[in-house]
Amino acid sequence: MSYQVLARKWRPRSFREMVGQTHVLKALINALDNQRLHHAYLFTGTRGVGKTTIARIIAKCLNCETGITSTPCGTCSVCREIDEGRFVDLIEIDAASRTKVEDTRELLDNVQYAPSRGRFKVYLIDEVHMLSTHSFNALLKTLEEPPPYVKFILATTDPQKLPATILSRCLQFSLKNMSPERVVEHLSHVLAAENVPFEPDALWLLGRAADGSMRDAMSLTDQAIAFGEGKVLAADVRAMLGSLDHGQVYGVLQALLEGDARALLEAVRNLAEQGPDWSGVLAEMLNVLHRVAIAQALPEAVDNGQGDRERVLALASALPAEDVQFYYQMGLIGRRDLPLAPDPRGGFEMVLLRMLAFRPADADDAPKPVLKPVGISQATADPAAPVAALASAEPSPPAAVVPPEPVVAAAQLEVPAPATADHVPEAEPEVELKAEIEAISVPEPVAEVVDLPWEEPAPAPVPVAAAPAPAPAPVVPAAPPQAAPAHDEPPFDPSAYAAVGMDRDDEPPLDDDYYSGESDPVGFSYLDELAEHVQEEAPKPAAQPLPAAKPATGLALQWLELFPQLPVSGMTGNIAANCTLIAADGDDWLLHLDPGQGALFNATQQRRLNEALNQHLGRTLNLRIELILPEQETPAQAAARKRAERQQDAVTSIEQDPLIQQMIKLFGAKVRQDTIEPVEALVDQGQ
Known part of the structure; x- marks a missing residue:
């Protein structure tokens, strides 16, 4: 007996043997079981998805000797003749070879005759879109109102070419492409029944090469069995198809992940031995990166259409999301520019090296x-x-x-201008205060505490107990390591201070800044403008970690x-x-x-x-x-606590400083707490 190819040997003979197309089978089975039969059916879809097979099964369901049923017996003479392709009342017409209107008229002349053996006369017109316009016009009337014993089944791969008048007269069913998972599942069943050894990776290669067609998958499997001498092995199938080893794409991505230029170029060298299409290799990389991005956003949405779901999930957990987007964009641009490269392989290598050179700065190999x-x-x-x-x-x-630095706080004054001349300060306290300011010295310093490297030093607002007359001052006083109680403060001694350099904007006004006038008996305009200016530009405290x-x-x-x-x-x-x-x-x-x-x-x-x-x-x-x-x-909370303690020490030192207290007493000034900063913050800001 001659050998029968797998595509014909394993052609389904009933609806339950069909693989996929559930949405079509459900409608047909219900229609047959309920005797709601239409006179014209149109099946559309790509090659090898089951259009002709379903048409033949429908012919058996309509003419089976057991009656009209969705489960024909398969053993009666009618079922056997249909399976063997010799049933007289199943007329299969190839529209691609019979496009003339004369052929259509000959067909229609025979429609009036009743079936010879079966219950219905079934006309199966394959590739119906190849008929000419005159043929379609000749078919219209019969297709709309055929005799009750005639059924038309039309099949096409290009329904867009059919006239609307034909489409409106048929029940249209669109058959879907076969997914690689479904193809691999069916091939596993067929090869196991045929006692042919196989490797799962080889079936995935065949499933992807079939491109949605089950007939193509069966034909390629026949070829693979012959190529592998009775076995279906991944290496043989890859050599037969001339396809790229999918694992090599993951090798390239792994080298990118590790930042290993040597491994990257070695992977390119291995790819070059197969003489691949470098644009196709980039396309495969982009497909993998697309699936990795989906895995990072929604892991359960990753399909196993390429048999590598676990590898995609592993790569998604190891590769940062920003790197995935970066590599994908680089690959798209590189694929566009690849034809401009002097050598395709060189252009491909440059794309990979560009990915390696411009990877995000926080990568492992970054300084x-x-x-x-x-x-x-x-x-x-x-x-x-x-x-x-x-x-x-x-x-x-x-x-x-570390040599200690003083915890010095910068403060600013808000001196209210009195309404009358009765508040003009006397000359002697004014001259004495000037001499004291010019003779300021820095007292005992404290140890420095460094901020977290990624945080900008910013003062934290610290509540302070209400003073009798609080006010800020534009001097830079000093604070001891720990604030002492008020009753332990030593008496104020101007000689204990050394001169400290201060900017003009931070100095208190000298004698020539005061003037007398009728409209403004005592002028503090300089201090008023300074206080308003600083108040407008005072920085807002940054958010701190919760304690x-x-x-x-x-x-x-x-x-x-x-x-x-x-x-x-x-x-x-x-x-x-x-x-x-x-x-x-x-x-x-x-x-x-x-x-x-x-x-x-x-x-x-x-x-x-x-x-x-x-x-x-x-x-x-x-x-x-x-x-x-x-x-x-945590370390971040500890750093925030240290900053708050330094800020509190600075505020306390300002309020308890004898010079500040004397200025508050003489001028009625107020200390603005939002302008007080520890000396470390001022040093970090370059002040």
């Missing part, structure tokens, strides 16, 4: 700046506290002693000490600064991260922080980060 120490006082840490989780870490060298519920102890305190030593920056540094160490079971560490930072957190940030810890401690940790609000103080 990482050395961070300044965070605002956590190392002297306040308990040196005797055990650090169980860091026992295997290398001991860190002692911190260098922690509890002070840091135990593991949380160890994290405060460890954080300044980690080589992290950017978003990774911000994530680490808002974490606290919750558990350290050997090499398994658990951190809690403030949920407010969740928008910046992803798997890449966790991996980079884990690598920084491994590098610093000299061992491999298994780091896990959960979005739970820390109950104890």
Whole structure:
């Protein structure tokens, strides 16, 4: 017996054997079961999706000896003759070869005769869109009102070419393309029944090459069996189709992810051995990046149409979203410019090297700046506290002693202008105050505390107890390390101050700034303008992290000490600064991260922080980060608390300074708290 190809051998003979097209089969089955039969059907769709197969099954359903049914027996003489293609009342017409109007008239002359054997005479006109205009016109009347024993089944791959008059006379069913998953599933069933060994990757290659056609998939499978000597292997199918190894695309993307130029060019060299279409390779990369972007936005929406869903999800978790968008845009532009390159391979390599050179700045191979120490006082840490989780870490060298700088606060005056001349200050206090201001010296300084490197130093508004007559002053007084009670202040001694350079805008007005006049007995216009100007340009305090519920102890305190030593920056540094160490079971560490930072957190940030810890401690940790609000103080909260304490010290030093108190007493001035800044903030701002 001669060999029968798989496409014919496995052609469905009933509706239950059909693969896919459920939306069409449901309507036909219900119509047959309820005896609601139309006289003309039109099936549209690409090649190999089942148009002719469904038409033949309908012919069996209408003429089966058991009666009109959606489940023909398949064993009666009518069913066997239809399956063998020799049933006299099933007239199959190839419209592509019988386009003339004479052929159509000959067909219509036979319509008037009753069927010879079956219940209905079925006309199957394939590729009906190839008929001429005259043929369509000749068919119109018969197609609209055929004899009750005649059924027309039309099939076409191009329904747009059919006249509207034909479309309006038929029930139209559009058959869908076969998805690769459905093709692979059916091929697995067929090859298992045929006892042909196969590899799943080979079936995915065949499913994609079929391009939605089940008949093409079966024909390619026949070819693959012959090519592989009775086996369907991925390497043989790839060689037969001349297709690109999909895994090599992931090799290129993995090299981009790691920033390895050597591995990137090696992957291009392996691709060049297959002589690929470089524009097609870029298109494959763009398809993968598109699916990776979908996986990052909605993982459950990723299909397995290419048999690589797990690899797409793994790449989506390792590649930052901004990198995916960047590579996709670069690939689109590179594919557009590829024809302009002197050599296609060189143009492809330049696209990849451009992706590597212009990747986002916070990538792993980007230069990482050395961070300044965070605002956590190392002297306040308990040196005797055990650090169980860091026992295997290398001991860190002692911190260098930083020369202390004074905590000096800048303030500004608001001196109200009196309404009458009775408030003119006497000459002697005025001259005495001038001499005191010119002889200011800086008292005992305090240690410096550095802000977080990514935050701009900004004063935090600190409430101060109401004073009898509060007012700001434009001098730069000093504050002791800790504010002492008012009754312990030493008496004011002008000789204890040394001259400190001040800008003209910060000096108090001299004698020549005062004048007498009828309309303004005592003029403080200079001070008024200065106060209004500074009040308009006073910076607004920046938002600070919320204070922690509890002070840091135990593991949380160890994290405060460890954080300044980690080589992290950017978003990774911000994530680490808002974490606290919750558990350290050997090499398994658990951190809690403030949920407010969740928008910046992803798997890449966790991996980079884990690598920084491994590098610093000299061992491999298994780091896990959960979005739970820390109950104890984080490094960011500690830095904010230190800034608030410095601000409070500055405000207290201003209010308790003898010179300020004397100015308040003499001039009735008020201290503006929003203009007070610790000296560290002024130094950072270059003032």
